[in-house]
Amino acid sequence: MAHTQDPVIIVGGGIAGLACARRLNGRGVTVQVLEAAGRVGGRIKTDRKDGYLLDRGFQVLQTAYPEARRVLNYQRLDLRHFAPGAMVHIRGRFYSVADPLRRPGALLDTLVAPIGSITDRLRLLRLACRVTRGPLDALFRQPESTAMQFLLAEGFSDTMIKRFFVPFFGGVCLDPKIRASSRVLQYVMRMFALGEAALPAGGMQQIPLQLAADLPMACLRTGTRVGQVRSDGVSLDDGTVMPARAVVVATEAPETENLLGLPHSGRSVAEACLYFSCDQAAWHPSFLMLNGEGRGPINNIAFPSRVSSEYAPAGKSLACVVVLGNPHGGDAALVDRVRAQLVDWFGPQAGNWVHLETYRITHALPDQSPPTPNPTCLVPRVRPGLFFCGEHGSLPGIQWALVSGRLAADAVLDHLGDLLI
Numbered sequence: 382m383a384h385t386q387d388p389v390i391i392v393g394g395g396i397a398g399l400a401c402a403r404r405l406n407g408r409g410v411t412v413q414v415l416e417a418a419g420r421v422g423g424r425i426k427t428d429r430k431d432g433y434l435l436d437r438g439f440q441v442l443q444t445a446y447p448e449a450r451r452v453l454n455y456q457r458l459d460l461r462h463f464a465p466g467a468m469v470h471i472r473g474r475f476y477s478v479a480d481p482l483r484r485p486g487a488l489l490d491t492l493v494a495p496i497g498s499i500t501d502r503l504r505l506l507r508l509a510c511r512v513t514r515g516p517l518d519a520l521f522r523q524p525e526s527t528a529m530q531f532l533l534a535e536g537f538s539d540t541m542i543k544r545f546f547v548p549f550f551g552g553v554c555l556d557p558k559i560r561a562s563s564r565v566l567q568y569v570m571r572m573f574a575l576g577e578a579a580l581p582a583g584g585m586q587q588i589p590l591q592l593a594a595d596l597p598m599a600c601l602r603t604g605t606r607v608g609q610v611r612s613d614g615v616s617l618d619d620g621t622v623m624p625a626r627a628v629v630v631a632t633e634a635p636e637t638e639n640l641l642g643l644p645h646s647g648r649s650v651a652e653a654c655l656y657f658s659c660d661q662a663a664w665h666p667s668f669l670m671l672n673g674e675g676r677g678p679i680n681n682i683a684f685p686s687r688v689s690s691e692y693a694p695a696g697k698s699l700a701c702v703v704v705l706g707n708p709h710g711g712d713a714a715l716v717d718r719v720r721a722q723l724v725d726w727f728g729p730q731a732g733n734w735v736h737l738e739t740y741r742i743t744h745a746l747p748d749q750s751p752p753t754p755n756p757t758c759l760v761p762r763v764r765p766g767l768f769f770c771g772e773h774g775s776l777p778g779i780q781w782a783l784v785s786g787r788l789a790a791d792a793v794l795d796h797l798g799d800l801l802i
């Protein structure tokens with residue numbers, strides 16, 4: 382039986398759980414975040430190694446995320462931006478594909494890039510304008526198909542789809558067949574069109590650290606795995622029972638479904654992320670670089686140290702390579718295959734790039750193929766006293782994790798208010 386002095390327990394200290402805790406704490410509710418790992422942040426983590434900052438998986442903050450704009454202090458995050466657009470590697474060279482309104486200097490290169498016809502480019506411009514109009518939630522009320530079906534129906538050529546949309550949107554959803562929802566595609570395009578892809582100067586982990594900094598230290602307990610949840614408390618893996626006024630499950634979707642005893646709603650998609658250090662800082666562009674040919678293991682590559690110099694020691698560059706899925710074979714074989722492609726793209730000197738780390742992330746994101754839920758109107762209540770936030774019942778991504786944390790906190794506040802009546 383829970384008492385009024387018991388805390389609201391939040392299971393999971395990723396950004397959804399932290400956003401929920403912060404909102405409840407701000408309303409004077411005592412919270413206790415129980416996090417299984419040794420640090421908060423969940424899937425947004427940055428390791429320090431030999432003076433490099435290694436984000437666990439390539440991630441960016443889109444500055445246009447409406448909830449992130451509300452909740453995060455961008456100035457204190459000291460955001461650094463990627464160049465708008467991308468470079469696509471086709472037939473032995475990189476072509477820049479940039480928004481001509483935001484980067485007029487790249488217009489000529491964009492026009493000559495063999496990514497499709499002039500009609501394709503006009504279609505892209507028209508689609509980019511269309512997805513920025515109207516309220517965001519309207520995008521999630523549209524009829525839904527896979528991104529591939531949507532792009533074909535919009536009239537895009539095979540070349541444009543294969544050389545641009547597959548590496549670009551496949552890299553965002555970690556889905557090389559771009560079977561993810563057409564709604565997600567339009568939402569992603571809207572975020573790219575309205576803002577910039579950014580990294581906090583000190584690494585992506587600055588995002589959860591900023592959220593956690595607003596909470597009293599005693600609210601956060603790491604190294605604590607929850608085994609069972611009820612409306613009035615939780616049991617830890619070591620058998621300890623902790624009573625709670627309410628419980629919010631803020632874990633990744635498969636674990637939320639385990640803890641709540643729900644059927645698994647979808648499969649996970651994976652990525653491998655490999656980091657290399659190299660010397661030629663000067664020419665590495667701050668563009669995201671895409672594989673426009675679909676050959677070889679690499680889907681995309683970025684040089685985070687060109688965006689924020691804190692990612693690498695002075696005089697060095699950091700390369701971050703993304704391979705979609707969970708590539709077969711051991712890590713050494715994967716490094717060899719990636720290195721061979723780096724040499725093909727960047728010349729023989731890439732053979733000397735020093736491999737720093739390989740991260741294999743098996744549940745990076747849930748699969749986002751249709752049907753997908755509308756993340757703007759999540760109902761985060763299982764039953765009185767038991768709530769959830771995070772990607773279960775919603776969509777993955779920083780924007781939706783923060784939204785779900787807020788909605789769960791508001792549902793808890795309603796519940797606590799009801800108890801007082």
Ligand SMILES: Cc1cc2nc3c(=O)[nH]c(=O)nc-3n(C[C@H](O)[C@H](O)[C@H](O)COP(=O)(O)OP(=O)(O)OC[C@H]3O[C@@H](n4cnc5c(N)ncnc54)[C@H](O)[C@@H]3O)c2cc1C
Binds near residue numbers: 422438441780
């Ligand atoms: C490789 C990769 C690339 C991505 N790229 C982007 C991007 O570019 N832009 C973007 O917006 N989003 C991106 N995302 C998605 C984004 O990082 C996630 O959607 C977001 O961080 C999820 O936050 P969360 O709090 O919902 O879940 P999580 O971060 O998964 O947090 C859940 C927490 O619960 C803890 N936990 C699990 N089980 C238990 C238990 N039993 N007891 C206690 N604690 C438990 C976990 O340890 C974890 O800390 C990417 C994710 C990955 C992995």
